[in-house]
Amino acid sequence: KQEVTQIPAALSVPEGENLVLNCSFTDSAIYNLQWFRQDPGKGLTSLLLIQSSQREQTSGRLNASLDKSSGRSTLYIAASQPGDSATYLCAVDRGSTLGRLYFGRGTQLTVWP
Amino acid sequence: NAGVTQTPKFQVLKTGQSMTLQCAQDMNHEYMSWYRQDPGMGLRLIHYSVGAGITDQGEVPNGYNVSRSTTEDFPLRLLSAAPSQTSVYFCASTGTSGSRTDTQYFGPGTRLTVL
Numbered sequence: 491k492q493e494v495t496q497i498p499a500a501l502s503v504p505e506g507e508n509l510v511l512n513c514s515f516t517d518s519a520i521y522n523l524q525w526f527r528q529d530p531g532k533g534l535t536s537l538l539l540i541q542s543s544q545r546e547q548t549s550g551r552l553n554a555s556l557d558k559s560s561g562r563s564t565l566y567i568a569a570s571q572p573g574d575s576a577t578y579l580c581a582v583d584r585g586s587t588l589g590r591l592y593f594g595r596g597t598q599l600t601v602w603p
Numbered sequence: 604n605a606g607v608t609q610t611p612k613f614q615v616l617k618t619g620q621s622m623t624l625q626c627a628q629d630m631n632h633e634y635m636s637w638y639r640q641d642p643g644m645g646l647r648l649i650h651y652s653v654g655a656g657i658t659d660q661g662e663v664p665n666g667y668n669v670s671r672s673t674t675e676d677f678p679l680r681l682l683s684a685a686p687s688q689t690s691v692y693f694c695a696s697t698g699t700s701g702s703r704t705d706t707q708y709f710g711p712g713t714r715l716t717v718l
Contacts, residue, residue: 524706533693536706591707593646
C-alpha cells in the first residue's frame with residue numbers, strides 16, 4: 491500500500507521567507523505527483539502536477555521537485571506572503587487504479603506579516 | 604464553467620437516517636470520485652467512476668452507495684447514517700480516462716455531522 495508522509499505537519503514563518511515543504515512516499519512506482527492547496531473550509535486547488543518522467547515543475551513562486559528513486563518531493567515557496575497561509579497537500583497517483591490519489595495529511599502553513 | 608459543484612454544503616443527520624450528497628461537473632470529465640477527509644487521517648477514497656454506468660469501490664466504501672447514470676452527475680448515498688460517517692466529503696473529477704496528465708478538480712465539500 492502506498493503511504494504518503496508530509497513533514498512538517500505545521501510551519502509558521504514571517505513574510506518574505508523562502509520555505510520548503512516535504513513529501514515522501516513508500517512506493518516509487520507512481521504515474522504522477524500533485525501538490526494541492528486547501529484553505530480553511532474550502533476544497534482543494536491543484537497547484538502543480540509532476541509527471542513521473544519529470545524532475546520539477548514551476549508556477550510563479552512555486553517550484554516542485556520529484557525524486558522517484560528516493561520517494562521524495564519538495565514544494566519550494568519563494569518570498570512567502572500572508573496569502574500563502576493554507577494547508578498544502580501532497581498526493582501521488584500510483585497507477586493501480588485510474589485517477590486514485592493517495593494523500594498525505596498535509597502541512598499547515600502560516601505566514602505572518 | 605462552474606467546475607465541480609456539491610450540495611448541500613452542510614448537513615446534520617440523526618443516526619439511521621439516509622441521505623444523498625450531490626456532485627456535478629460541467630467539464631465533460633469521465634473520471635469522478637468521492638473522498639472523505641477526517642482530522643489527522645488525510646483524504647480517503649470512498650468510491651469512484653471511470654464513466655457513466657461504471658463504478659467501483661475505493662478504500663472506505665462501507666455504508667455508502669454510488670451510481671453514475673450520466674457523465675455529469677455522481678451522487679453519494681448514505682444508506683443508514685452512523686456517527687463514524689461524520690466527516691467532510693469531497694467530490695473530484697479529472698479528464699479523459701487513461702490520461703495521466705490531468706489534474707483533479709475538487710468540489711467545495713459537504714460537511715456532514717451525524718448525531
